[in-house]
Amino acid sequence: MSKRKVKDQQLTVGQCVCQVHRILRERFCFQKLPSAPVGLESQHKHLLELLKRTAIHGESNSVLIVGPRGAGKTMLLKSVLNELLDVKEVKSNILLVQLNGLLQTDDRIALKEITRQLNLENVVGDKVFGSFAENLAFLLEALKKGDRSSSRPVLFTLDEFDLFTHHKNQTLLYNLFDISQSAQTPVAVVGLTCRVDVLELLEKRVKSRFSHRQIQALSPMDFPQYVELVQQQLSLPQEFPDGRFAHEWNNSVKALCEDKSVEDVLRKHFNLSKDFRSLHMLLFLALSCVTPSNPTIKPSLLLEASRLCTMDCKANMLHGLSILELCLIIAMKHLNDHYQDEPFNFEMVYNEFKKFLQRKSHSVHSFEKPVVIKAFEHLQQLELIRPVDGSASRTQKEYQLMKLLLDHTQVMEALQRYPQCPTDVKQWATSAFG
Amino acid sequence: MPDQLEHLPRLTHLLPCREAQIKTLLLLLGEPEHYSYPSIFIYGHRASGKSHVTLTLLKELKMPHVVVNCVECVSLGLLFEHVLLSLFGSSHTSLPRGPSLSDFVRLYRQLCSEDPAKQTRYIVLDHAELLRDMSANLLPGFLRLQELVEDNVTVIFLSEIVWDKFRPNTGCFEPLLLHFPDYSKVELQQILAQDSCPSYSPELYSSYISILLGVFYSVCRDLRELRHLAALNFPKFCEPLEKGEAKESDAHKLWRNIEPHLKKAMQTVYLREVSSVQWEEQQQKEEKEVGELRGLSAYTHVELPYYSKFLLIAAYLASYNPARTDRRFFLKNHGRIKKTNFLKKHEKTSNHLLGPKPFPLDRLLAIFYSVVDSRVAPTASIFSQISSLVTLQLLTQVGHDDQLDSPKYKCAVSLGFVRAIASDDLHQHALRWTADHRTLHLRHHPVGSHPTSCCLWVRCGPRAAVWEPVCVQRRGIPRQPPALDQPQLCVDCAPAWHWLR
Numbered sequence: 001m002s003k004r005k006v007k008d009q010q011l012t013v014g015q016c017v018c019q020v021h022r023i024l025r026e027r028f029c030f031q032k033l034p035s036a037p038v039g040l041e042s043q044h045k046h047l048l049e050l051l052k053r054t055a056i057h058g059e060s061n062s063v064l065i066v067g068p069r070g071a072g073k074t075m076l077l078k079s080v081l082n083e084l085l086d087v088k089e090v091k092s093n094i095l096l097v098q099l100n101g102l103l104q105t106d107d108r109i110a111l112k113e114i115t116r117q118l119n120l121e122n123v124v125g126d127k128v129f130g131s132f133a134e135n136l137a138f139l140l141e142a143l144k145k146g147d148r149s150s151s152r153p154v155l156f157t158l159d160e161f162d163l164f165t166h167h168k169n170q171t172l173l174y175n176l177f178d179i180s181q182s183a184q185t186p187v188a189v190v191g192l193t194c195r196v197d198v199l200e201l202l203e204k205r206v207k208s209r210f211s212h213r214q215i216q217a218l219s220p221m222d223f224p225q226y227v228e229l230v231q232q233q234l235s236l237p238q239e240f241p242d243g244r245f246a247h248e249w250n251n252s253v254k255a256l257c258e259d260k261s262v263e264d265v266l267r268k269h270f271n272l273s274k275d276f277r278s279l280h281m282l283l284f285l286a287l288s289c290v291t292p293s294n295p296t297i298k299p300s301l302l303l304e305a306s307r308l309c310t311m312d313c314k315a316n317m318l319h320g321l322s323i324l325e326l327c328l329i330i331a332m333k334h335l336n337d338h339y340q341d342e343p344f345n346f347e348m349v350y351n352e353f354k355k356f357l358q359r360k361s362h363s364v365h366s367f368e369k370p371v372v373i374k375a376f377e378h379l380q381q382l383e384l385i386r387p388v389d390g391s392a393s394r395t396q397k398e399y400q401l402m403k404l405l406l407d408h409t410q411v412m413e414a415l416q417r418y419p420q421c422p423t424d425v426k427q428w429a430t431s432a433f434g
Numbered sequence: 435m436p437d438q439l440e441h442l443p444r445l446t447h448l449l450p451c452r453e454a455q456i457k458t459l460l461l462l463l464g465e466p467e468h469y470s471y472p473s474i475f476i477y478g479h480r481a482s483g484k485s486h487v488t489l490t491l492l493k494e495l496k497m498p499h500v501v502v503n504c505v506e507c508v509s510l511g512l513l514f515e516h517v518l519l520s521l522f523g524s525s526h527t528s529l530p531r532g533p534s535l536s537d538f539v540r541l542y543r544q545l546c547s548e549d550p551a552k553q554t555r556y557i558v559l560d561h562a563e564l565l566r567d568m569s570a571n572l573l574p575g576f577l578r579l580q581e582l583v584e585d586n587v588t589v590i591f592l593s594e595i596v597w598d599k600f601r602p603n604t605g606c607f608e609p610l611l612l613h614f615p616d617y618s619k620v621e622l623q624q625i626l627a628q629d630s631c632p633s634y635s636p637e638l639y640s641s642y643i644s645i646l647l648g649v650f651y652s653v654c655r656d657l658r659e660l661r662h663l664a665a666l667n668f669p670k671f672c673e674p675l676e677k678g679e680a681k682e683s684d685a686h687k688l689w690r691n692i693e694p695h696l697k698k699a700m701q702t703v704y705l706r707e708v709s710s711v712q713w714e715e716q717q718q719k720e721e722k723e724v725g726e727l728r729g730l731s732a733y734t735h736v737e738l739p740y741y742s743k744f745l746l747i748a749a750y751l752a753s754y755n756p757a758r759t760d761r762r763f764f765l766k767n768h769g770r771i772k773k774t775n776f777l778k779k780h781e782k783t784s785n786h787l788l789g790p791k792p793f794p795l796d797r798l799l800a801i802f803y804s805v806v807d808s809r810v811a812p813t814a815s816i817f818s819q820i821s822s823l824v825t826l827q828l829l830t831q832v833g834h835d836d837q838l839d840s841p842k843y844k845c846a847v848s849l850g851f852v853r854a855i856a857s858d859d860l861h862q863h864a865l866r867w868t869a870d871h872r873t874l875h876l877r878h879h880p881v882g883s884h885p886t887s888c889c890l891w892v893r894c895g896p897r898a899a900v901w902e903p904v905c906v907q908r909r910g911i912p913r914q915p916p917a918l919d920q921p922q923l924c925v926d927c928a929p930a931w932h933w934l935r
Contacts, residue, residue, distance in 0.1 A: 021468050029469040031581065069605045074581075100582065102571045103536040113536060162604065163571070194604060281610060284471055288461040291439060311613065313477065313596035320479040320616030323652040347787045364652070370705050371653060382479075383599050396846055399789030419618060 014292040016245040021287070023236065028284040033079055038229060039219030040076050046215060047080045051188055054153050055090040058186035062177055062210055064161065065192045067217025070277030073192045076217060077157060095154045101163025107172045110164075111135060118142075118154070132171045133178075140185045153186040161191030165201040173202070177209035219274070226270050231257045233283060234297065252296040259299045265306045282309055314406060317382060318414035323425070324375045326418065327353055327364060330429045332385070332404045333411050343388045343401040346376050356428050363422035373398070438464065441495065448490055450628070451621040452483050455614055459491055462610070463588075466497055466553035470588040471610045472580035475562075475597050478614030481657040484592045485560050487614070492556055499556035504564040510572070514538040518545065521555055535575045542583045551586040562591035566600060574606040581607075616655055623647060625657065626664055634672065638682050642671050645689055649696040654704065663699060666710055670695055670717055741810065742819045743855050746845070748802040749829055750852045753790035753845035757797065764804040786849070792832040792842040795820075 011019070026032045037044045043065075053059045065073045085091050097117045104110035111132065115124055123142050129135040140151065156176060158164055164173055176189050191198075199207060221229070234253045240246035256262055269282060285305035286297055321329070331352035335344045350372055357366050379385050380402070388401040415421060415429050438460045445460075446453045463470050476484050485501075492499040500520035507513040511533050518529070518538075522545040530537055557579070559565065565573045575582065576589050593600075597611055617625065623643055630639035646664050654660060671692045674680040680687045703713045738746065755763070785791065798820075799812065810816065823829045824843070832842040 018465060021464055025464065025469045029471050029580070030586075069607075102575045102578075103534070103539055103582065105534060105536070105569070105571055109534055109536050113540075116540075277608060281471070281608065285462075285610070288464065291461075308611075311611070313598060313611065313613070316613045316615065317477075317479070317596055320482070320655065322655050345787075345789065347789070351787055367653065368701050370707075371700060374705060375653065381594075383595050395789060396848070398848070 011242045011245070013245075013295050016242050017290060017292050017295050019241060020236065020249065020290065023240070024234070024287050025284070027233065028280040028287065031075065031280075033075065033082065037072065037076055037079050038232075039221050039225070040072055040217060043076060043215050043217060044080060047076065047190075048083060050213075051080060051084055051155065051190075052087075052090070054155065054186055054188040055084060055087075055094045058150065058153055060180040060183070060186050060188065061213070062180045062189040063191070063213045063215060064198065064210075065190065065215045065217055066196060066198065067194065068273075068275060069194050070273075070275030071217045071219065072276055073194075073217045074159065075276075077190060077192060081157075093152055095152055097154060097156045099156065099158050099164075101158065101160030105163075107132060107167050110167075110172050115139060133175050136175050136179075137184075140179065140187075151185045153188070156187060156189045158189065158191045161193040162195045162198050162201060164191075165198070170203050170206050174206045174209070177206060180211070181209050221274055223267060223270055226274060227257050227263070227266060230266060230279065230283070233279070234287075249296065256297055256299060256302070262299045262302050265302055268310075269306065278309075282306060285309065312410070312413075314384070314410055315414050315417070317384070318406075318410070319417060319419075321379075322375065323364060323422070324367060324372065325379055326415070326421075327356070327425060328372070328375060328379060329384070329404070329406065329411060330415075330425065331356070332402075333406075333408065333429070336404055337408075341403075343403050345401055346373065346398045349376065360424055360428065362424055364425065445491065445494060448494070449483065449487055450625055451617060452487050452614075455483070455487055455612075456491065458612065459487065462612075463491075463495075463497075463554070463556075466495070468554070469580075469586055470554050472587075473577045473589045473591065473607065473609035474612060475591045475593070475600075475609040476612045476614060477593050477596055479616045479655070480594050481659070482614045482616050484594075484614050485558075488558055488590060488592065492558070497556055498551075498553055499558060501558045501560065504559055504561045507564075510534070510538075510568060514541075517557055518542065521545075521557075522549060535569075535571055539575075539579075539582050542585070546583060546585045553586070555585065555587045556590060557587065558590045558592065560592045562593040563595045563600070565591075570602070573600065574602060577609055578607040617657060619647060619651060622651075622655070622657060622660065626661060629661070629665070631668065631672075634675075635682060639668075641685060641688075642668065642692075645671075645692060646696060649693065650700065650704075653700065659704070662710070663696075663703065666703065666713065667692065667696060667699060738855060739819060741806070741816060742823060744806045745798070745802055745816070745819055746823060746828055746847065747852055747856055748798055748805050749793075749823075749843060749845040750847065750849075751801050751805070752793040752797050754785045756785075757793070760797070760801065764801060790844045790846070792844045794840050794842055796840065798843065 027034075047063070047065070050061055050063060054061050065077065067073050081096070084094075095118060097114050099110055099113060104113055114136075115121055118139060120139055120142055124139070127138070129138065140154070164170070167173075176187065179185060180187050180189055195201070199210075199212070202210065231253055234256075235250050236246040238246075257266075269278065272278070282302070282305050285308055286301045289301045289304070290297060318326070318329070328349055331349045332344060334352055335342075335348055350369065353372070354366075357364065376385075377397075380387075384406060385402045385404055388403055412429065415426060439457065441460065442453075442457060445456050449456060462474065476488065478484050489501060498521065500517050502513060502516055504513070507516070511529060511531070514533055514537075515529055518541060529541060557576075559576065562573075565576070576591075579589050580587050591609065597609070623640070626643045626646075627636065627640040630636045643664060646660065646667070650660060650663065671688060674684075674688060674691055675682065680691075699713070702708045703710065708716070751763075799816075802816075803810065820829070820843075824831050828845075828847050829843045830846045832844055
């Protein structure tokens with residue numbers, strides 16, 4: 001036994017790194033639940049209390065969890081549910097219906113899904129119902145006990161709650177909230193949304209049936225806590241097979257978080273957004289570069305990951321344009337400067353380009369108009385320019401009004417980075433008049 | 435533990451010039467048993483190897499994957515069925531008719547519970563920008579598919595449009611962005627030189643490629659297109675070699691032979707105005723008839739009835755000249771016109787930049803009568819020709835179709851087109867355009883007259899017998915209609931005038 005233990009504790013570096021990847025990837029990619037919610041303790045307690053009242057005492061409730069994307073709303077709900085289902089009497093009693101606004105796009109599909117999750121398909125059979133409410137009432141009736149005195153509590157969770165408000169007449173929401181108001185069946189309705197103004201989306205009759213209980217999933221995290229979180233997210237747990245490796249790894253992570261350049265990177269990210277998802281993406285990118293030949297996370301990896309995260313996509317695309325397309329972009333930029341962002345058409349751009357060719361071009365040769373049109377269309381295809389709304393589709397394509405979707409600075413930056421950019425084109429771009 | 439990077443040399447050999455991208459992807463995908471990031475968004479220009487690299491990688495590493503080209507999926511059903519079939523085999527997929535994302539996820543979970551993932555499954559969606567046009571919940575759904583189905587699955591999106599254009603209003607799960615940069619000129623040369631012809635030396639082919647890139651690189655960086663052009667024009671390049679007129683070392687001679695040819699290819703094949711087959715045919719009979727084949731831009735294929743041509747010319751004049759100037763151009767006694775401030779300020783920006791203006795039917799007909807030679811009665815046939823021009827989309831009707839009393843039209847053809855039909859077979863009249871003079875003049879132009887003369891001839895009024903000469907260089911019209919034997923002409927025009935008489 002002791003011999004095996006010793007053997008277990010000395011894995012090769014390759015095996016250790018493999019284990020590190022397994023654990024951390026599960027954390028960053030699969031969003032494995034942490035043992036305790038970070039920064040949302042009070043909300044956790046609140047929600048748990050609320051759901052317990054439904055599950056144990058048969059009290060109806062409705063609540064909305066509001067918070068920005070990646071703030072941990074789903075994590076909060078899942079960890080509460082986990083804890084709730086650990087209680088034995090709850091587990092045998094409660095029924096769970098999980099709906100998602102992305103999946104259940106209308107009430108018919110939602111009702112089918114509810115039936116399925118309540119395992120009532122065979123009870124419903126081929127029955128035809130007059131209305132949605134009738135159908136739902138039948139489903140809940142079917143859950144009652146033999147003597148019809150009490151019913152099992154049902155917990156509805158609605159992910160992407162705001163999408164449910166777009167359903168016709170908001171029938172589903174109306175009925176759910178209505179049941180939660182009247183004392184027919186104990187239900188709890190938990191909605192998750194990232195829209196703060198979600199109550200404005202509800203119809204009056206739906207809104208009046210909602211309890212107006214909201215839980216804000218906003219963590220008041222400051223920067224030191226954020227760094228601590230990073231360290232915690234990267235650390236290996238106690239039960240890692242190779243204790244010595246885990247110790248070394250955790251030490252290196254600690255050193256990493258104290259590094260000055262890393263701190264700058266993290267502060268930049270913290271100022272942009274402090275949600276978990278973007279942090280996980282950053283850490284995942286850094287983690288992916290950890291290999292057996294390079295078994296620790298170094299500051300340079302994190303710097304590289306941060307560079308990848310914050311790259312400007314449009315500048316990247318501008319880098320790959322041909323000279324002709326770049327010239328057209330510059331011509332559009334000049335038109336925008338002259339006419340204060342008025343829309344332009346192809347003929348104007350072509351005219352501007354021709355003026356450049358006549359006046360100061362040495363390196364760019366003149367092209368046939370159809371060739372230029374093709375380049376222009378390619379720009380449109382890449383969605384760097386966009387037709388102005390309402391400009392009739394019946395106009396000739398040369399005269400269709402367009403808007404440039406690039407910034408002045410983006411163009412200039414792209415020009416600086418462009419490989420082997422001819423000097424006269426550069427000068428044309430920087431000159432004040434086209 | 436097998437290191438992911440051990441595959442790198444083999445893959446780099448298969449996929450030249452994409453080493454950095456392969457490495458990043460390999461590291462991101464990681465070990466097959468581990469989780470990978472739920473969604474990866476790969477973007478880059480066309481033919482920068484996005485699909486090729488991804489597919490080769492998945493195939494070589496033997497990962498369970500499915501590739502869906504969104505262009506092929508006209509309905510959601512096709513898309514879902516394809517994914518389920520490829521990932522779980524054909525045995526028991528029973529999607530309902532017109533399936534929703536909900537059905538797909540339910541079925542996926544069901545199949546997945548029967549056959550849990552041992553390795554990460556990959557769903558590759560090529561041309562992902564088309565997902566935006568399908569139902570609104572599809573893209574956000576696929577982005578967080580891993581969470582929805584709770585399986586070890588990663589969705590890879592491939593697109594040439596940046597991610598910013600995908601993000602829905604209220605946001606969604608952010609994918610991992612990965613950029614495939616374009617090939618540099620050197621890399622293009624290296625890749626293109628790989629398809630060298632066995633009967634010639636690789637050096638020759640490589641020099642051919644550098645000539646080709648010299649012509650096309652400033653316009654086109656699309657590897658696929660360049661490759662096609664290279665294959666198409668290579669026989670022409672080799673022609674002097676086969677005939678024995680040049681040796682492989684005569685680089686300059688070969689270059690002189692092929693360069694004009696490539697330039698012509700840019701105006702035809704590159705624009706898809708002629709097909710590749712037509713282009714090859716044309717290359718073979720090149721010696722006999724030079725420069726016969728032009729594409730659409732030559733407008734050679736347009737056959738219109740006699741009066742339709744005049745109607746189209748009149749429509750062009752009406753669309754691009756301000757209505758105020760009609761008097762001046764088409765009337766015999768147009769009265770005194772001040773030379774200064776001839777055009778109002780807003781008219782100074784040329785209509786050729788702003789596009790055609792709409793005009794009423796009456797104006798079209800008035801100009802038509804003054805332009806056409808003989809006496810034409812306004813019969814039904816003229817009007818039906820107008821409506822057939824609308825059907826041909828040479829004119830467009832503005833406003834409602836049911837407007838009967840004074841319909842308005844716009845000319846939908848370019849100057850080149852009008853010029854082409856004017857010079858086509860109207861052997862007496864040719865259209866001549868004066869550089870940015872904003873007017874189109876009809877010139878009395880007997881065959882063989884001096885083409886460089888600056889004299890323009892404007893016919894004064896409908897069916898008038900007198901032609902009024904206008905001199906471009908003076909940019910004015912003589913106040914008095916000149917007698918035919920004593921025209922007022924500038925020195926340059928006088929010889930031409932005498933020659934005409």
